[in-house]
Amino acid sequence: MKENRFFPEIHGNFGFGVMRLPMNNGAVDHEEFSKMADAFIAAGFNYFDTAHGYHGGQSEIAFRECVAKRYDRSEFLITDKLTAPYFHSEADIRPFFEQQLEWCGVDYFDFYLMHAQDHTNYEKFQRCKAYETALALKQEGKIRHLGISFHDKADVLDRILTEHPEVEVVQIQFNYVDYESATVESRKVYEVCENHGKPVLVMEPVKGGSLVNLPDEADRVFRALNGGSNASYAIRFAASFPNMAVVLSGMSNMAQVEDNLSAMKDFEPLNDVEMDAVRKVCEIFNSMNLIPCTSCRYCVEESSCPKGIRIPDLFSALNAHEAFHNWNTEYYYNNALIGEGHGRARDCIRCGKCEKVCPQHLPIRELLPVVSRVFDK
Numbered sequence: 001m002k003e004n005r006f007f008p009e010i011h012g013n014f015g016f017g018v019m020r021l022p023m024n025n026g027a028v029d030h031e032e033f034s035k036m037a038d039a040f041i042a043a044g045f046n047y048f049d050t051a052h053g054y055h056g057g058q059s060e061i062a063f064r065e066c067v068a069k070r071y072d073r074s075e076f077l078i079t080d081k082l083t084a085p086y087f088h089s090e091a092d093i094r095p096f097f098e099q100q101l102e103w104c105g106v107d108y109f110d111f112y113l114m115h116a117q118d119h120t121n122y123e124k125f126q127r128c129k130a131y132e133t134a135l136a137l138k139q140e141g142k143i144r145h146l147g148i149s150f151h152d153k154a155d156v157l158d159r160i161l162t163e164h165p166e167v168e169v170v171q172i173q174f175n176y177v178d179y180e181s182a183t184v185e186s187r188k189v190y191e192v193c194e195n196h197g198k199p200v201l202v203m204e205p206v207k208g209g210s211l212v213n214l215p216d217e218a219d220r221v222f223r224a225l226n227g228g229s230n231a232s233y234a235i236r237f238a239a240s241f242p243n244m245a246v247v248l249s250g251m252s253n254m255a256q257v258e259d260n261l262s263a264m265k266d267f268e269p270l271n272d273v274e275m276d277a278v279r280k281v282c283e284i285f286n287s288m289n290l291i292p293c294t295s296c297r298y299c300v301e302e303s304s305c306p307k308g309i310r311i312p313d314l315f316s317a318l319n320a321h322e323a324f325h326n327w328n329t330e331y332y333y334n335n336a337l338i339g340e341g342h343g344r345a346r347d348c349i350r351c352g353k354c355e356k357v358c359p360q361h362l363p364i365r366e367l368l369p370v371v372s373r374v375f376d377k
Contacts, residue, residue: 001044001265006169006199006245007145009110010077013239013246014264015047016040017203018063019054019296020250028055028062036257037067041075043261049201049248051081051115052100053301064105078104079201081115081149082130085302090129097137112143113171116298116359118152122160131164145169149203151359154188161196169245171201173294173359175211176237176278177285178204181292184360190241199245205238206231206249208294208312215323218284221277231256232263233270237278240269288323291315291367292360299354299364307343311354311364314345318371333375345372 004010022032037048048067050059060080067076080100087093101107112134114125125131137143147169150157161167170193178184193200206212211234214222222230231249239247247264251257270278295312299305317333337344348368355364 002267004245009144010246011044011046012264013244013267014045014235014260015049015079015201015246015248016045017248017250018048018050018059020252021055021059021062022252023055028058030062030066032254033062034066034070036251036254037070039254039257039261041071043265045261045264046075047077047079047246049079049203050104051083052086052096052103053083053298056301057103060100060103064103068105073106077110078106079111079113080104080109081113082125082134083115083302084121084124087128087130090133093128093130093133094137097133097142101142108142108144111145111147111169112137113146114148117148117150117156117160118359118361119156120356122156131166135166147171147201149201150189151361154185154192157189157192158196161192161198165196167198169201170198171203171248173204174200174202174238174241174244175205175207175234176282177207177211178292179282184292190243194243198243200241200243202238202244202247204294204296205247206234207292208296210290210294210319214281215284215288218281221280221284225274225277227274228263229259231259233274233278235260235263236267236270236274239264239267290319290322291362293319293362294360296359298357298359302357303353305343305354306351307347307349308341309343309345309348309368310337311368314371314375315367318374321374330375333371344376345369346376 001012004013022029048063050063052060086096114130134143134146138146145168146166148167149171172189173184174186174190178186180187190200212231214230222233235247235249238244249260251260293312293315297312299311314333345368348365350365352365358364
């Protein structure tokens, strides 16, 4: 395993995103997560990433029970984040931070990120002196490295890094479909990080799973290589850029862990033939009219949709309908409605709460009627 050239304490260049964990009756399956974490650490990796909003507050506690309590502190690194809904003033930040340390079962964070920075969130973080508070916590030894996670245009990131040169690392959404996206601007955002000399942490390398189960035409491109899985090409694509410190993957089962480890334990950048295959797959995706939702579920867990609409699940059903034309896409749509209080796409009252927290800045109020026209018959 190659040494991480940006942060020597990080083993390799692959991280475990504690965001899409195995679930059992609405709760994180601690037994399964423990096995997955064991395999990850046994392979030589040590970087974990969480946030309080993941799994409705269960992610940090699951990390404590399955990793922090079971391993010596020297055997793992943990990144947590300050998220906008959980503070309203400067005075709120320290108590929330201390609670996060308790939830995670540690007395310091290796990395602490100002979460989901965009032009709106950033103003709140500025007003509440969040960066200043985090820097003070770093000086006290409770944070080893200060960074941000980012969801906006390149010019907004340039402004943030210019105004806060103390930021050491930037977490961005980066995958081959979003590389030239006019919405996500992965390439332009990455180039801003390069210009400011900031190493990059990658989130959504497989775009919420969208780059795993590919349309048949795209799948055939990668199968012709007689090599790895679709996920492996996506993760290796992100890791192939020189300024990448860590590529994160949110893993939900042991099969995903094993597949990702096989691709990243002895990491090699994509070669010319593989990069050409990626370009062909991008052309196929660009010919489709799919909703670029990553299923981060912020719109569900942080906006509290008054109609209980499971927005990512409905978008996933529509994308499957458009990309795969499967007979059972209506089944998946109806399955997303199971449970008390879950609305159909047609039930949207256009309040806009979901759009305010969407990292992809999707026009959700305009897209739900499209979903409704397909499925709400």
